[in-house]
Amino acid sequence: MIKIIDLHKFFGEKAVLQGVNLEIYDGETITIIGGSGCGKTVFLKHLIGLLRTEKGKIYVDEVDITKLTDEKLHEVQKRFGYLFQGGALFDSMNIGENVAFGLKNYNFPQEEIKKRVEFYLSHVGLPGIENLSPAELSGGMKKRVALARAIAYDPKYILYDEPTTGLDPVTTETISDLILYLQTTLKITSVVVTHDIKTACKVSNRIAMLHEGKIVETGTPGQILNSENPIVRQFITGKIEEVSTSKGESVNA
Ligand SMILES: Nc1ncnc2c1ncn2[C@@H]1O[C@H](COP(=O)(O)OP(=O)(O)O)[C@@H](O)[C@H]1O
Ligand SMILES: [Mg+2]
Numbered sequence: 001m002i003k004i005i006d007l008h009k010f011f012g013e014k015a016v017l018q019g020v021n022l023e024i025y026d027g028e029t030i031t032i033i034g035g036s037g038c039g040k041t042v043f044l045k046h047l048i049g050l051l052r053t054e055k056g057k058i059y060v061d062e063v064d065i066t067k068l069t070d071e072k073l074h075e076v077q078k079r080f081g082y083l084f085q086g087g088a089l090f091d092s093m094n095i096g097e098n099v100a101f102g103l104k105n106y107n108f109p110q111e112e113i114k115k116r117v118e119f120y121l122s123h124v125g126l127p128g129i130e131n132l133s134p135a136e137l138s139g140g141m142k143k144r145v146a147l148a149r150a151i152a153y154d155p156k157y158i159l160y161d162e163p164t165t166g167l168d169p170v171t172t173e174t175i176s177d178l179i180l181y182l183q184t185t186l187k188i189t190s191v192v193v194t195h196d197i198k199t200a201c202k203v204s205n206r207i208a209m210l211h212e213g214k215i216v217e218t219g220t221p222g223q224i225l226n227s228e229n230p231i232v233r234q235f236i237t238g239k240i241e242e243v244s245t246s247k248g249e250s251v252n253a
Contacts (some may be wrong), residue, residue: 001026002047002157002191007056008213009042016042016050018213020056024157029183029190033224034210035235040193041085042212044159046082047191049073057244060157078106081150081158081188085165089134089149095121096130106153120148123186124178139235140171147178151173151188156183172199178201197236201225209235226231 002024009017016039024030034040045051048067057064089098099117124144164172176199184186200207201221208218209232217232
């Protein structure tokens with residue numbers, strides 16, 4: 001479980017996070033929604049210690065990571081997979097080497113690395129493409145390879161930064177299906193950040209809205225879509241006309 005208490009982040013004078021409180025339960029997929037530039041990526045980077053806070057606590061499995069040395073933090077980071085915004089691959093490496101990249105930190109034997117690369121590429125629906133180069137893949141395929149790379153060392157948690165942004169509708173569906181599949185088959189606790197409410201509704205058990213540095217509302221997709229909070233309503237109606245959730249909850253908007 002991850003528990004975030006009163007998290008603040010300043011860049012110079014500018015306060016980006018102003019007291020975020022949130023609990024992330026084991027096994028769930030929770031999505032943080034919010035407008036562009038509201039601090040979603042900054043928030044996600046704190047969970048894995050890529051950004052450090054001046055104020056607040058982040059407990060990962062009972063340990064406050066804001067107090068850890070870099071060395072101890074590195075151990076905690078091994079529990080996380082991270083799909084970066086853009087999800088870039090290394091062009092100089094083939095697909096197999098890209099997926100194996102993170103595994104090098106874990107001292108797995110060569111044979112085990114090969115097996116894992118094979119296994120996780122097939123998990124994202126791209127079996128046997130180890131010897132292709134990134135240039136030979138479409139944008140959606142690259143994203144799936146980046147996802148295989150993020151899960152190849154069996155993380156307990158996976159953090160997705162805008163996993164469907166910039167993808168066409170069909171690829172967006174494929175990636176959201178994969179997020180659901182990974183949660184149900186591999187039981188990975190997933191934290192997604194996106195400004196795409198449709199993806200949020202499809203993949204999430206819970207959605208939390210970040211606004212002006214705080215979580216202003218948390219609920220199931222159905223509760224968020226039917227929220228009477230004007231900030232949430234404005235965000236949702238500004239984004240889409242009509243949404244149906246994959247969890248079978250109806251919308252009374
Ligand atoms: N390293 C940084 N230094 C200064 N400002 C930053 C840095 N990273 C992010 N910011 C600022 O923090 C705010 C939130 O950014 P971000 O988390 O990337 O937003 P988004 O919700 O779109 O992911 C933005 O105003 C951004 O300019
Ligand atoms: Mg971002």
